[in-house]
Amino acid sequence: MTVPLDETVSGPVAAESLPQRRRLKAFLRNPVGVVAASVLLLIVLLCLLAPLIAPYDPLRITLIDQLKPISWQHWLGTDTQGRDVLSRLLYGGRVSLRAGIIMISTAMAIGVPTGLLAGYYSKWFDSLASWVAGLLMSLPQILILVVVISSLGSGLAPTMIALGVLASPDIFRLTRGVVIGVRDELFIDAARVSGLSDPRIIFRHVLAVVTGPVVVLGSFVFGLAIIVQAGLEFLGFGDPTRPSWGNMLSDAFATIYKAPHLVYAPGAMIGVTAMCLVLVSAAIADSLGVGRASRRKRNHRMPARHQDAGRDWQQRELADDGMEYSAGDLLTVRGLSVRYPSAGGGRSTVVSSVCLTVNRGEALGIVGESGSGKSQTVFAILGLLPPEAQMDAQSMVLGGVNLIDASAKTLQQLRGGAMAYVPQEPMSNLDPSFTVGSQLIAPMRYKLKISKSAARSRAIALLERVGIPDPQRTMAAYPHELSGGMAQRVLIAGAVSCDPELLVADEPTTALDVTVQAEVLELLRELQKERNMALIIVTHNLGVIADICDRVAVMKSGEIVETASVAELFAHPQHEYTKMLLAATLDDAPGRAASAPPTGFAP
Numbered sequence: 285m286t287v288p289l290d291e292t293v294s295g296p297v298a299a300e301s302l303p304q305r306r307r308l309k310a311f312l313r314n315p316v317g318v319v320a321a322s323v324l325l326l327i328v329l330l331c332l333l334a335p336l337i338a339p340y341d342p343l344r345i346t347l348i349d350q351l352k353p354i355s356w357q358h359w360l361g362t363d364t365q366g367r368d369v370l371s372r373l374l375y376g377g378r379v380s381l382r383a384g385i386i387m388i389s390t391a392m393a394i395g396v397p398t399g400l401l402a403g404y405y406s407k408w409f410d411s412l413a414s415w416v417a418g419l420l421m422s423l424p425q426i427l428i429l430v431v432v433i434s435s436l437g438s439g440l441a442p443t444m445i446a447l448g449v450l451a452s453p454d455i456f457r458l459t460r461g462v463v464i465g466v467r468d469e470l471f472i473d474a475a476r477v478s479g480l481s482d483p484r485i486i487f488r489h490v491l492a493v494v495t496g497p498v499v500v501l502g503s504f505v506f507g508l509a510i511i512v513q514a515g516l517e518f519l520g521f522g523d524p525t526r527p528s529w530g531n532m533l534s535d536a537f538a539t540i541y542k543a544p545h546l547v548y549a550p551g552a553m554i555g556v557t558a559m560c561l562v563l564v565s566a567a568i569a570d571s572l573g574v575g576r577a578s579r580r581k582r583n584h585r586m587p588a589r590h591q592d593a594g595r596d597w598q599q600r601e602l603a604d605d606g607m608e609y610s611a612g613d614l615l616t617v618r619g620l621s622v623r624y625p626s627a628g629g630g631r632s633t634v635v636s637s638v639c640l641t642v643n644r645g646e647a648l649g650i651v652g653e654s655g656s657g658k659s660q661t662v663f664a665i666l667g668l669l670p671p672e673a674q675m676d677a678q679s680m681v682l683g684g685v686n687l688i689d690a691s692a693k694t695l696q697q698l699r700g701g702a703m704a705y706v707p708q709e710p711m712s713n714l715d716p717s718f719t720v721g722s723q724l725i726a727p728m729r730y731k732l733k734i735s736k737s738a739a740r741s742r743a744i745a746l747l748e749r750v751g752i753p754d755p756q757r758t759m760a761a762y763p764h765e766l767s768g769g770m771a772q773r774v775l776i777a778g779a780v781s782c783d784p785e786l787l788v789a790d791e792p793t794t795a796l797d798v799t800v801q802a803e804v805l806e807l808l809r810e811l812q813k814e815r816n817m818a819l820i821i822v823t824h825n826l827g828v829i830a831d832i833c834d835r836v837a838v839m840k841s842g843e844i845v846e847t848a849s850v851a852e853l854f855a856h857p858q859h860e861y862t863k864m865l866l867a868a869t870l871d872d873a874p875g876r877a878a879s880a881p882p883t884g885f886a887p
C-alpha cells in the first residue's frame with residue numbers, strides 16, 4: 285500500500301517541530317482544516333451514537349416499504365428490501381470507522397517501533413527492516429487480500445489487519461526518515477550527555493518529532509482504509525449481511541437503473557469522510573511545517589593535519605613510567621588518539637597521543653586554533669564520538685572508572701552524573717518540543733531518583749542561581765522564547781543539576797553576544813568554585829583561559845604541544861605555536877609577554 289507522502293518530504297520536519305500550543309493555534313487559523321475537522325467530528329459522533337439515534341434497525345427487512353421516497357418516517361428513504369437508508373448509513377459508518385482504526389493501529393504498531401529502531405540504531409536492523417519493507421511493498425496486494433479472505437473468512441478484522449500490515453512499510457519509511465534526520469541533532473547529543481538512556485531518548489525526544497509527520501500520514505491512511513474497505517465490500521469481498529457503506533453502495537449499484545438515488549447517500553459519506561481526512565491531514569501538515577528544510581546540520585570539517593609536536597607537555601608531566609597520577613586527580617587521559625576514515629580509503633588522525641590530567645576543583649583550559657582537535661578530545665572523554673570514529677588510548681580514568689573499557693551503560697550513568705557538558709550552541713541543544721522546565725526536570729528525576737516536585741523545586745532554585753530573572757515563567761517557556769544568553773544559562777543549570785564532578789564546556793560563549801560572554805564565564809567560574817567541580821573549558825580565546833582557568837593545554841594539529849599553569853604559560857610560553865597564539869591574541873605583545881598576564885587574569 286503506497287501513499288503519497290514520502291520520507292524525503294517529511295523527514296526534515298523532525299527539526300522543525302513546534303510547541304503544542306503554537307501547533308494548535310496554527311491549525312485553528314486554517315479555516316479549511318477547521319471545517320473539515322468539524323464535519324469529521326460530526327460524522328464520527330453520529331455514527332458512534334447510531335444505536336441511540338438511528339430510527340430503525342438497520343437489518344430490518346420490510347418488503348412492503350421497498351424503495352420508499354424521502355419522508356418524515358424515512359428521512360433518506362428505504363432501499364430495495366425496505367430497510368431504512370439513514371439507519372444503515374449511521375451503522376455503516378461504525379463499520380468504516382472500525383475498519384480504519386484496525387488498519388491504522390496495525391500499520392502504526394508495526395511501522396513506528398521498527399522505524400524508530402532502524403533510524404536510531406541503523407546497522408543490521410535497519411538493513412533487515414528496510415529489506416522486509418521493500419519486500420512487503422513489492423507484493424501484489426490484491427492477491428494477498430484474496431488469500432487472507434479465502435483462508436480467514438470475510439470478517440472485518442482479518443482483512444483490515446492484512447491491509448494494516450501492507451500499509452506498515454509506509455509508516456516505517458516515514459518514521460525511519462524522520463529519525464535519521466533528527467538523530468544527529470545537537471539536542472539529541474545533549475540528551476545523551478545528560479545521561480538519559482537510549483530508550484528514554486527515543487521515547488522522549490525522538491518520538492516527539494516523529495509524532496507530527498506520523499499523525500499526518502496516519503490520517504491519510506485512515507481515509508484510504510475507509511475507501512479500500514468500502515471498495516472490497518463493493519466488489520463482494522466482505523460480509524453481505526453487514527450494514528456498511530460498501531455494502532450499501534454494492535446493493536445500490538445492483539438497482540442503479542431502478543433507484544439511482546440509493547447510490548448518493550453511501551457515496552457521499554465515503555467521499556466526504558475520506559476528503560475531510562485528507563484535508564485535516566493537510567491542515568495538520570501545515571500547522572507542523574511538514575516539508576520545511578532542515579535548519580541545523582553538524583559542521584564537519586576536513587581532517588586535521590598532524591606534524592611536528594615541538595616540545596611536548598608530557599615532558600613536563602609524565603614520570604619515568606609514562607604515567608603519573610596523584611591523589612587529587614579526577615581525570616587522567618594517556619595516549620588518546622582519534623581517527624576517521626578518509627576519502628582515499630585510509631584513516632586521518634584528528635587527535636594524536638593526547639595526555640591530560642584534571643584535578644578535583646581545577647579548571648583546565650584547552651586552547652588551539654580551529655580544527656586542532658579540542659572538541660574531538662573532549663567528545664572522546666564524554667564518550668560522544670560518532671560511530672565512524674576510531675578511538676585508542678593507553679588509559680582514560682575518571683574518578684577511578686576506566687572509561688576505555690566502560691560499557692555503554694556505565695558511560696551513560698557517568699554522563700549527566702559524574703561528568704556533564706555545556707555545549708557551544710545553546711539554542712540547538714534544547715529540544716524545541718519541550719518546555720525548559722520539563723527538560724530540566726526529566727534528567728534530575730532519572731539520575732537523582734527524586735520526585736517530580738522535588739526536581740521542580742531544584743530546577744527553579746538552579747535557574748535562580750544561574751541568574752534567570754523569572755525562574756517560574758522560564759520553566760514554562762519553550763526554547764524559542766529564550767535569548768541565547770538565557771538558553772546558555774538554562775543549559776548550565778541543567779549541566780550542574782546532578783552535581784557533576786567534571787564539567788566540560790565546549791566554547792560556551794562563542795555563540796553569545798559579547799556583552800553576555802563575560803557574564804556566562806563569570807557564572808561558570810562561580811559555579812566551579814562553589815561546587816568544587818573540575819572544569820575543562822575548550823576555547824580558542826586565550827582571554828577566556830586567563831579569565832577562568834588554573835592550567836592550560838595548547839593544542840595544535842591534534843596534539844598537545846604545551847601545558848602549564850596559566851601564569852607560567854602567559855609569562856614564559858615555551859612552544860613557538862603558543863608564542864604565536866599569545867602574540868596574535870594580545871595587543872602590544874612585548875608588554876604583555878613579559879611577566880604580567882593580561883587584564884582580568886587572576887592566577
Ligand SMILES: Nc1ncnc2c1ncn2[C@@H]1O[C@H](COP(=O)(O)OP(=O)(O)OP(=O)(O)O)[C@@H](O)[C@H]1O
Pocket residue numbers: 584585586587588589624634652653654655656657658659660661670824
Ligand atoms: N565526523 C568526522 N569525520 C571526519 N573528521 C572529523 C569529524 N569530526 C571532526 N573531524 C575533524 O577533526 C578535526 C578536529 O575537529 P574538532 O572539532 O575537534 O576541532 P576544534 O579544535 O574543536 O575546532 P573548533 O574550534 O573549530 O571547534 C577537524 O579537522 C575536523 O574536520
